[in-house]
Amino acid sequence: IDLNSTPDCSQAGIPAYCRPEDFPPAPDVLYRNNGAGTFTDVTQDAGLTTLGRGLGAIWTDVNNDGSPDLYIANDREPNFLYRNNGDGTFTELAELHGIARNEHGDVESSMGIDTADYDNDGDFDVILTHYQAETNTLYQNDGNGVFWDVTAQSHLSEPTLLPLAWGTGFVDFDNDGWLDILFANGHLHDNIEELEEIGVYKQQNQLFRNAGDLTYTDISSISGDGMLIEKSSRGAIFGDYDNDGDLDILVTNIADTPDLLRNDTPRMHHWLGIKLVGEKSNRDGIGAKVMLQSGDVHLLREIKSGASYLSQNPHRLLIGLGTADQVDRIVVHWQNGIQDAMVNVQCNQWLTIREGEGIISD
Numbered sequence: 001i002d003l004n005s006t007p008d009c010s011q012a013g014i015p016a017y018c019r020p021e022d023f024p025p026a027p028d029v030l031y032r033n034n035g036a037g038t039f040t041d042v043t044q045d046a047g048l049t050t051l052g053r054g055l056g057a058i059w060t061d062v063n064n065d066g067s068p069d070l071y072i073a074n075d076r077e078p079n080f081l082y083r084n085n086g087d088g089t090f091t092e093l094a095e096l097h098g099i100a101r102n103e104h105g106d107v108e109s110s111m112g113i114d115t116a117d118y119d120n121d122g123d124f125d126v127i128l129t130h131y132q133a134e135t136n137t138l139y140q141n142d143g144n145g146v147f148w149d150v151t152a153q154s155h156l157s158e159p160t161l162l163p164l165a166w167g168t169g170f171v172d173f174d175n176d177g178w179l180d181i182l183f184a185n186g187h188l189h190d191n192i193e194e195l196e197e198i199g200v201y202k203q204q205n206q207l208f209r210n211a212g213d214l215t216y217t218d219i220s221s222i223s224g225d226g227m228l229i230e231k232s233s234r235g236a237i238f239g240d241y242d243n244d245g246d247l248d249i250l251v252t253n254i255a256d257t258p259d260l261l262r263n264d265t266p267r268m269h270h271w272l273g274i275k276l277v278g279e280k281s282n283r284d285g286i287g288a289k290v291m292l293q294s295g296d297v298h299l300l301r302e303i304k305s306g307a308s309y310l311s312q313n314p315h316r317l318l319i320g321l322g323t324a325d326q327v328d329r330i331v332v333h334w335q336n337g338i339q340d341a342m343v344n345v346q347c348n349q350w351l352t353i354r355e356g357e358g359i360i361s362d
Contacts, residue, residue: 020076020109025051028072028080047089052077056113058307059287060124062097063145066337068287071099073110073128083145099126099139103149108134112236112309116170117300118179119214124302127181129165129309132199136160136168136183156181156208159218163203164188167236167308171247175269175320177297178210184251184309186232202230205251226261233259239314245271245348247318252311270321273350276303280336281355284315287335294324321347 030046031039043049048070056073063069067084071094074080078100082090094100101107109131115124119140126139126147135157139147151157160183167184174180185203192199207223208216220227226249235252242248242262249261272292276285285303292299301317321327327345332353334340340358345351352361 020053023053025053025077027051028054045088047091048082050080050092052080055111056309058113058115059305060115060302062124062141064123071113071115071126073113075109075111076107078107079110097146099147102137108137112166112168114169114307115304116179118170118210120178120299122298122300127168127170129168129183132162132164132187136165150214153214155215155217159206162198163206166234167251167311169236169238169308171238172320173207173247173263174265175246175271175322177299177320177322178212180210181208181216182206182236182249184233184236186234186254190232202232204228204230205233224264226259229259231256231259234309235311236308237311237313239316240273240318243350245273245318269323270325270347272319272321272327272345272347274317274319275350275352276332277352277354278334279355280338281334285334286315289333290317291331291333292319292327293329294321294327297322297324
């Protein structure tokens with residue numbers, strides 16, 4: 001407005017945040033850990049050269065080739081999927097793999113992100129959160145790293161259209177073996193009620209239960225007082241802070257106290273907690289895949305670095321087993337290719353598994 005090259009924003013005389021389009025896109029940056037407390041910028045050599053407005057990033061193996069790929073959630077631009085070529089370089093393939101835009105071909109205001117095997121078919125799917133008047137988007141992996149927008153079929157379109165969502169996570173809150181989804185909601189503008197009729201600054205978060213048939217049901221209103229809190233939420237973190245065998249939630253909020261939501265779901269299902277200790281792999285087991293088999297049930301989980309929105313979950317896994325009272329087989333696929341297998345493991349306990357040794361404590 002004042003010709004000083006700095007964007008000024010207002011709407012009818014009311015201060016407002018500038019749109020993403022008012023700022024130039026920037027490159028993502030990849031730092032390689034040198035292992036001595038120092039890092040080297042390898043962005044150019046790795047091929048991460050596309051400019052974008054990234055707000056979320058997550059490493060996950062989308063095509064099951066053993067190498068972690070990088071997915072970037074961009075604001076008002078196509079998202080990026082950098083496939084790991086296995087030699088320290090990456091190729092951007094989001095458009096080709098169906099995960100750059102929604103099913104209508106539209107770019108969205110992507111912010112929060114998580115990946116997990118929500119349909120229990122042995123590959124990692126993706127959930128993205130978006131701005132008001134955009135649905136949160138669920139992408140189903142076809143097993144070859146190609147994705148399909150199944151938001152409408154999963155019954156997530158209508159209930160996620162009006163809230164503005166940030167943090168998110170695939171989390172099995174009732175331990176039935178199917179991953180539910182939480183969305184942390186809250187508007188960007190603290191004066192949104194002055195700017196438009198439908199906008200609300202402080203919003204309730206949302207919890208969707210996985211029905212086990214590729215659909216989700218909004219159970220927010222019946223999930224306790226913690227899900228009725230109205231704040232402008234951002235991050236969402238999931239972990240069993242009280243060690244009682246179910247996953248709790250920590251939600252961060254703008255200009256307000258965080259909310260620690262203890263899970264008091266009635267105990268109807270079994271579970272298994274796993275902590276990995278790497279030896280030749282990284283100490284926390286980041287990037288390791290854990291496969292469990294109990295009867296006809298097969299589950300896949302992953303130790304992830306970063307997820308949700310500006311958040312980091314504990315590196316322990318808590319895996320719901322449904323009615324199974326024993327795990328017939330556990331296989332840990334470490335990042336360096338080593339595998340550890342264990343059989344006939346009792347449920348309802350926390351285990352520590354060390355790379356190359358198997359279970360070392362419970």
